[in-house]
Amino acid sequence: MQIGELARTTATKVETIRFYEKIGLLPEPGRTSGNYRDYGAAHLARLSFIRRARDLGFTLDQVRELLTLSDDSSRSCSAVDTVARAHLAQIDQKIADLRALRRELDELIGQCSQGAISDCRIIEALGPSAQNGH
Amino acid sequence: MQIGELARTTATKVETIRFYEKIGLLPEPGRTSGNYRDYGAAHLARLSFIRRARDLGFTLDQVRELLTLSDDSSRSCSAVDTVARAHLAQIDQKIADLRALRRELDELIGQCSQGAISDCRIIEALGPSAQNGH
DNA sequence: CTTGACCCTGTAGTTGCTATAGGGTGCATA
DNA sequence: TATGCACCCTATAGCAACTACAGGGTCAAG
Structure with a gap:
């Protein structure tokens, strides 16, 4: 092939x-x-x-580890389980981070009244004087 | 400074x-x-x-765009809104992807019975003969 | 015998930084 | 005055995980 x-x-x-x-x-x-x-x-x-x-x-490093583990068929499965669980925890963290971020961004967008830039709440919130509530 | x-x-x-x-x-x-x-x-x-x-x-490209928009204070806010909404959609997509992935991985881990590698469901599921249900 | 689809190696680009090497500056202390 | 130290400078290489060239070689069909 x-x-x-x-x-x-x-x-x-x-x-x-x-x-x-x-x-x-x-x-x-x-x-x-x-x-x-x-x-x-x-x-x-x-x-x-x-x-x-x-x-x-x-990640490729995790894949490498899984491959090494799977090549040694006498070894216990628990090492594989550990790698997978660690990865699961990372995913949960990422989801939580994204949700927090989403909430913040959504709030920002909700304030946009489609006026001129000078009144734009998004731009304003990104500025240096935005000390309010994060 | x-x-x-x-x-x-x-x-x-x-x-x-x-x-x-x-x-x-x-x-x-x-x-x-x-x-x-x-x-x-x-x-x-x-x-x-x-x-x-x-x-x-x-992303840095989006930041660049927002900066350009915010520099032109006469422009309408709606372009900013568009950038922000596009970003929000991307975040939603990422969250959805991660949740699907999390579900799958969780299922895999649930099947691990801590036996030998040769019986490991995780390794098995990753293999090429895993045509079942994804 | 040439066209086209495929293959080869090697290198540079992508994103968003981070880290290093090998120096110069500015101020306080011995 | 020397010297130590924190800070600054440029330029380059590295990270993940590919992707995209450039500049060739191979192979089967027409």
């Missing part, structure tokens, strides 16, 4: 696959006589794993 | 201030005889604006 097909199968860009190889996340595949990368089922499985974990918001 | 004081006043790192100047977000201040940057009230106001907007999650 050459890189383009692997890319299509996993919905990954060709450049991203080469990037994963360069940073050691995806093992170097064999090469054809014409120096084309030649991927097999193991590569497909590993790349799928990477993409799925990335879709779930794991 | 030299850069360090401006940094402390606005809770910004010195390097960040120089960075904002380099990308044209903050105008170049005058210099002292010793070539130190010398800031006035206008710089403080502008940097405060930038920081506040950044805290609200606006």
Whole structure:
């Protein structure tokens, strides 16, 4: 399987696959006589794993850790659980931060009366004299 | 006012201030005889604006746009409103994405029975044969 | 034998900073 | 006067996680 097909199968860009190889996340595949990368089922499985974990918001470092853990099949699952739980906590934090931010921005927008800039509450609230209530 | 004081006043790192100047977000201040940057009230106001907007999650490009709009005080406020509303929509999208992701990850973690890796549902779910239900 | 789709390497760009190296300035103290 | 220290200067490289070139090579079809 050459890189383009692997890319299509996993919905990954060709450049991203080469990037994963360069940073050691995806093992170097064999090469054809014409120096084309030649991927097999193991590569497909590993790349799928990477993409799925990335879709779930794991960082590349976390993915690397998960891959290492999953390669050592004798190890307990609890380490994997720990990584996943840490990630979940990060997500919760991000959601909370975004909600606080959303509330503030929404308030600002609610005050906009579509007048001239000089009366704009948004601009005003962003200014240095905005000591009110945050 | 030299850069360090401006940094402390606005809770910004010195390097960040120089960075904002380099990308044209903050105008170049005058210099002292010793070539130190010398800031006035206008710089403080502008940097405060930038920081506040950044805290609200606006990108630097959006901040640039807001600054341009606020500089032209004759213009209608509605352009500002548009930028802010677009940003709010982006935040809502991000929150929705994170919640979907959180739900999925939470489900995965709930299935972990702390056994061996070979039985780990998290690892399994990340694999390529995970066609079930996403 | 040429066209076109694909592949290769290497490098630079993206966003929003942060950190380092290698210096100069300004003021107080020994 | 020297020297120490906090502060300032420029320029460059690094971070995540890719993405986008530039400038080539390969391979099958027409």
